[in-house]
Amino acid sequence: MSVGIRHDDLRRRNRAMVIAAVRRAGQPSRTEIAATTGLSHSTISAISSDLIGEGILTESKPSEAGSLKRGRPQVGLGLNPEAAAVMTVVLSLNFLSVAVIDYAGQVIAEEQRRLDTLTMPRDALVGECVAIVRRRLEDPDLDVRSVARIALAIQGITDTRARAMLWSPITPHTDIAFADILEGEFGIPATMENDCNMMAIALRWRDPQRYRDDFIAILLSHGIGMGLVLKGELFTGTHSSGGEFGHMIHRPNGALCRCGRRGCVEAYAGNYAIWRNARQMSEDAEPVADVSDADMRALATAARERDGPEREAYRKAGEALGYGLGSLFALIDPAPVAMVGVSAAAFDLIEPALREAIAQTAGGQHSKSISFDTEPNELPLIREGCAMRALTFVDQEIFAPGTQTRSGLGGKNVA
Amino acid sequence: MSVGIRHDDLRRRNRAMVIAAVRRAGQPSRTEIAATTGLSHSTISAISSDLIGEGILTESKPSEAGSLKRGRPQVGLGLNPEAAAVMTVVLSLNFLSVAVIDYAGQVIAEEQRRLDTLTMPRDALVGECVAIVRRRLEDPDLDVRSVARIALAIQGITDTRARAMLWSPITPHTDIAFADILEGEFGIPATMENDCNMMAIALRWRDPQRYRDDFIAILLSHGIGMGLVLKGELFTGTHSSGGEFGHMIHRPNGALCRCGRRGCVEAYAGNYAIWRNARQMSEDAEPVADVSDADMRALATAARERDGPEREAYRKAGEALGYGLGSLFALIDPAPVAMVGVSAAAFDLIEPALREAIAQTAGGQHSKSISFDTEPNELPLIREGCAMRALTFVDQEIFAPGTQTRSGLGGKNVA
DNA sequence: TCTATTTTTTCGAGCCTCGAAAAAATACTG
DNA sequence: CAGTATTTTTTCGAGGCTCGAAAAAATAGA
Incomplete structure (x- = not known):
C-alpha cells in the first residue's frame, strides 16, 4: 500500500x-x-x-x-533548450501532425499530413504514425538525438495508464497500443493521451490565473469531449481516460448517438446532431460521418439570421449541454468552463438555452456566476498540451530520477 | 504553490x-x-x-x-486504547446519537436521543448537539479528558473544509457551522462530515478487499445520497461535500424533487418518490415530509406480491438509478456499488430495471460485471465512518505533527 | 571611493534513513 | 539437554540532506 x-x-x-x-x-x-x-x-x-x-x-x-x-x-x-527535446503526435480526423519541441518549450520542427483515417486499414494507420515520427527523428537538418519523450494524442478513449487507444471516432479500429508501438520502434518512452485532457493541460499553462485548480474544457466538435482538472489534478477515469461527458445521458431513450446508444448529450450537441436537427431529420437518423467546418459555420450564420430549424438545433444543443453540466456540477460543484472547437464559435447561439437549462439543475444554483470562455481552434491547444505533458515528464522522471516510482505517487496526474 | x-x-x-x-x-x-x-x-x-x-x-x-x-x-x-479518545455525533432525521471511542476503535460510551429536527428552531438544534456532547464529556463514570477530536455527520451538504452544514433535509435551517460551534464550546477540534462520505469510509474499513480504491456507496433513503472513493481517496466537490448523485438530472423537466427542481434522480428513487408513484399520485405532487420505514417495507411487500403500481414505482426508481449510474460511469468508469438504507432491502425490486437502464448507457458497457451489495442499515455505517475519520485525524495530525500542514498535502481525503 | 542593500554561496550542525552486524528469542536435532 | 539453525529486533557508524548563520559577491547611491 x-x-x-x-x-x-x-x-x-x-x-x-x-x-x-x-x-x-x-x-x-x-x-x-x-x-x-x-x-x-x-x-x-x-x-x-x-x-x-x-x-x-x-x-x-x-x-x-x-x-x-x-x-x-x-x-x-x-x-536549457538543449537539455532535451520532446515530440508531440496529434492524430485527429483525417489529419496527422507532429512537432519537435526543445526543452524550453519552443517548436523546432513540424510536419503535417492529410490521411483518410476513417477508411485506412489498421496497419496503414499505425505505419503512417511510425513513419512520420521516423522522418522527424532522422531529419539531418536537426539535431534530435536527444528526443526524450513522445506524447501522442487522439480523439477518443485511452486507457488510464496512457499506453493505448481503446476506441476512437476517427478510425473503426480499436485497442491500438500506440505508446508501446512507438516505444518498441524507437526506444523512446511514449504515452497515449486523450485529446481533451491535453486541452485542459494547455489551458492551464496558457492562463494559470483563470484555469488553476478546478476547471473544465469541453470540446464542441463532431463529438463532445471533456478534459477536467479538479484540485489541481487532471481527472481521469479509473480504467479509461474517462470524463466522457458527451455520453452522459441527457434524455433516456432519446436521440440516436454516434456511439449507438440513445439520448447521450452528444446526440444533441455534437456537430452531427446539430446538423441533423437543423435539417429537420429524425432523431433516429443515422449520424453522418462528418460535417465540414464550413457547413457548420453556414449553419450558425443561418441560425443568427432567422428563427428557424437551425436556431432550434442550437437551442437543443445548449439545452443538452446545460443539463449535462448541471448533472456534472451536482457531482463536482461549478467551475469555469472553456468551450473549444468549431461550435464554440457558435456559442452565442448555444449559451441562452444552456444557461436556462443549467439554472434548472442543482449544480446550476449560481448559474450566473459560471463563466464560459470560447476557443474555436482545438488543434493548437492539443499540441501545446502534449508538449507540456511530455516536458513535465522529462522534468520529473528523467531529470529528477530516483527510487523508481514505486506505487506511491506514481500515477499522479498533475496537469 | x-x-x-x-x-x-x-x-x-x-x-x-x-x-x-x-x-x-x-x-x-x-x-x-x-x-x-x-x-x-x-x-x-x-x-x-x-x-x-x-x-x-x-x-x-x-x-x-x-x-x-x-x-x-x-x-x-x-x-494503545488509552492514547486518546474521539467522539462521533450523528445527526439524522429526528435522531441524534453520540459515541465515545477509544484510540483502538472500541466504543466506550453512547447516548441517543429523539428530536423533532424538522420543526426545532435553530438554536434548539444546536443546543441539543452541544448538550449531548457535554453530557458525554462530563460523565463521571468515564475518563474522557482525552477526547482529541469530534466528528459530526449529517445528511445533506457540507462544505469541503468540513466546517459547516450548508443544507440538510432534516432541518429547514441552513449554514450552521457545527464544527466551529463545537470547537468554540469545548476546545476540541471538530469536523462536519457528510453522512454518505462516512458510509464510504466505513465500508472501506469493513471490507478492504471489496472496497479498496474505487467504489461507490449510495444511500437509498428518503433522499438519495452518495459517497465516492476514487483512486483510494474520498471524492468531494470543490466547494461542497459534492457527489450529489441524487440531484443529477434524470429527466429534464420531469418529476418534482424535494429540492424544488424537476427530474432529479431522487424525484424517482427517493422514498417519497417511490411512495408517490406507488400511490399513483401526480409527479407534480409535493413530496411528503417523511415515509416511515414500516410503510416502505409494506410497499416492498406489496410490490413483491403483485404486479401493480407499487412494482411499477420500484421499476421507475431502478430506471432512474440506472441511468444516473450510467452517466456517472461515463465520467469515472464502473466500480463496485454498495446500496445502503431502507430501500436497499428492496433492491431485488429495483435491480432489474436498474440493470436494464444501465445497459443502455455508455458507462454500462460491461453492466453485468458491475456488482451491487446491499446494507439496509445506514446508521452504524455512518457512526463507524465518523469514528475512523476522527481516529485517522488523531493518527496523522496529533500523533505525527510537524511543519503544520502547509498548503501541500493538507486537504487530502484519504478514506 | 565608501556605504548600504540585496542576492548567492559556504560551512558546520543536526537529523534521518540505511546497511551490516550484533543481540535476542525461539524451534529443531541428536 | 546442549548445541545449532532460524527469524526478529536492536545497535551503531556512514552517508546524505536541509537548515541557519555568516561570509562573499555584486550593484546603486552618496
Whole structure:
C-alpha cells in the first residue's frame, strides 16, 4: 500500500520542485524559487548549482534591463533548450501532425499530413504514425538525438495508464497500443493521451490565473469531449481516460448517438446532431460521418439570421449541454468552463438555452456566476498540451530520477 | 504553490505511515510494517520505539498462539486504547446519537436521543448537539479528558473544509457551522462530515478487499445520497461535500424533487418518490415530509406480491438509478456499488430495471460485471465512518505533527 | 571611493534513513 | 539437554540532506 519516504527521495523531489518552479515562472531567481518552494536559500543554491552543472538549467544574466533595485542583482534561471527535446503526435480526423519541441518549450520542427483515417486499414494507420515520427527523428537538418519523450494524442478513449487507444471516432479500429508501438520502434518512452485532457493541460499553462485548480474544457466538435482538472489534478477515469461527458445521458431513450446508444448529450450537441436537427431529420437518423467546418459555420450564420430549424438545433444543443453540466456540477460543484472547437464559435447561439437549462439543475444554483470562455481552434491547444505533458515528464522522471516510482505517487496526474 | 519537502517532514510522514500501518493491520510485527511501508527495519525499530515510549503504541506479547515458526517470535504492535479518545455525533432525521471511542476503535460510551429536527428552531438544534456532547464529556463514570477530536455527520451538504452544514433535509435551517460551534464550546477540534462520505469510509474499513480504491456507496433513503472513493481517496466537490448523485438530472423537466427542481434522480428513487408513484399520485405532487420505514417495507411487500403500481414505482426508481449510474460511469468508469438504507432491502425490486437502464448507457458497457451489495442499515455505517475519520485525524495530525500542514498535502481525503 | 542593500554561496550542525552486524528469542536435532 | 539453525529486533557508524548563520559577491547611491 502507501509507501514510506526514503531518504534519497528527498533530494529527488526537491530537484523536481525546482525544475517545476523554473518551468512555471520562466526566469525566476534563486531567491524567488526559495520563496515559492518554501525551501531554504542554501538548498536552492545547492540544487540549482547541480542542475546547471548537468546542463539542465542555465543562468541568464540580465534578468530585467531596468534593474532599479539596490543590491546584488538577481540572476534568472532558465531551462536549457538543449537539455532535451520532446515530440508531440496529434492524430485527429483525417489529419496527422507532429512537432519537435526543445526543452524550453519552443517548436523546432513540424510536419503535417492529410490521411483518410476513417477508411485506412489498421496497419496503414499505425505505419503512417511510425513513419512520420521516423522522418522527424532522422531529419539531418536537426539535431534530435536527444528526443526524450513522445506524447501522442487522439480523439477518443485511452486507457488510464496512457499506453493505448481503446476506441476512437476517427478510425473503426480499436485497442491500438500506440505508446508501446512507438516505444518498441524507437526506444523512446511514449504515452497515449486523450485529446481533451491535453486541452485542459494547455489551458492551464496558457492562463494559470483563470484555469488553476478546478476547471473544465469541453470540446464542441463532431463529438463532445471533456478534459477536467479538479484540485489541481487532471481527472481521469479509473480504467479509461474517462470524463466522457458527451455520453452522459441527457434524455433516456432519446436521440440516436454516434456511439449507438440513445439520448447521450452528444446526440444533441455534437456537430452531427446539430446538423441533423437543423435539417429537420429524425432523431433516429443515422449520424453522418462528418460535417465540414464550413457547413457548420453556414449553419450558425443561418441560425443568427432567422428563427428557424437551425436556431432550434442550437437551442437543443445548449439545452443538452446545460443539463449535462448541471448533472456534472451536482457531482463536482461549478467551475469555469472553456468551450473549444468549431461550435464554440457558435456559442452565442448555444449559451441562452444552456444557461436556462443549467439554472434548472442543482449544480446550476449560481448559474450566473459560471463563466464560459470560447476557443474555436482545438488543434493548437492539443499540441501545446502534449508538449507540456511530455516536458513535465522529462522534468520529473528523467531529470529528477530516483527510487523508481514505486506505487506511491506514481500515477499522479498533475496537469 | 506546491511546496518542497523539508527535512523534518520526513520523520513526521514516516511516523504517520507506521501508525497507519498498525491501524490497518491490527497487530502487525515490526517486520510486517517494514514490508508494507518499504522502510528499513532500523527505521521502523526507531520509530516504533518512539511511539511506544510516547504511549501511542503498545506491544502485545503473544501475537499468535500457534507460532509454528522457528526463529524469534514476532511481537505484535497495537494501538494503545488509552492514547486518546474521539467522539462521533450523528445527526439524522429526528435522531441524534453520540459515541465515545477509544484510540483502538472500541466504543466506550453512547447516548441517543429523539428530536423533532424538522420543526426545532435553530438554536434548539444546536443546543441539543452541544448538550449531548457535554453530557458525554462530563460523565463521571468515564475518563474522557482525552477526547482529541469530534466528528459530526449529517445528511445533506457540507462544505469541503468540513466546517459547516450548508443544507440538510432534516432541518429547514441552513449554514450552521457545527464544527466551529463545537470547537468554540469545548476546545476540541471538530469536523462536519457528510453522512454518505462516512458510509464510504466505513465500508472501506469493513471490507478492504471489496472496497479498496474505487467504489461507490449510495444511500437509498428518503433522499438519495452518495459517497465516492476514487483512486483510494474520498471524492468531494470543490466547494461542497459534492457527489450529489441524487440531484443529477434524470429527466429534464420531469418529476418534482424535494429540492424544488424537476427530474432529479431522487424525484424517482427517493422514498417519497417511490411512495408517490406507488400511490399513483401526480409527479407534480409535493413530496411528503417523511415515509416511515414500516410503510416502505409494506410497499416492498406489496410490490413483491403483485404486479401493480407499487412494482411499477420500484421499476421507475431502478430506471432512474440506472441511468444516473450510467452517466456517472461515463465520467469515472464502473466500480463496485454498495446500496445502503431502507430501500436497499428492496433492491431485488429495483435491480432489474436498474440493470436494464444501465445497459443502455455508455458507462454500462460491461453492466453485468458491475456488482451491487446491499446494507439496509445506514446508521452504524455512518457512526463507524465518523469514528475512523476522527481516529485517522488523531493518527496523522496529533500523533505525527510537524511543519503544520502547509498548503501541500493538507486537504487530502484519504478514506 | 565608501556605504548600504540585496542576492548567492559556504560551512558546520543536526537529523534521518540505511546497511551490516550484533543481540535476542525461539524451534529443531541428536 | 546442549548445541545449532532460524527469524526478529536492536545497535551503531556512514552517508546524505536541509537548515541557519555568516561570509562573499555584486550593484546603486552618496
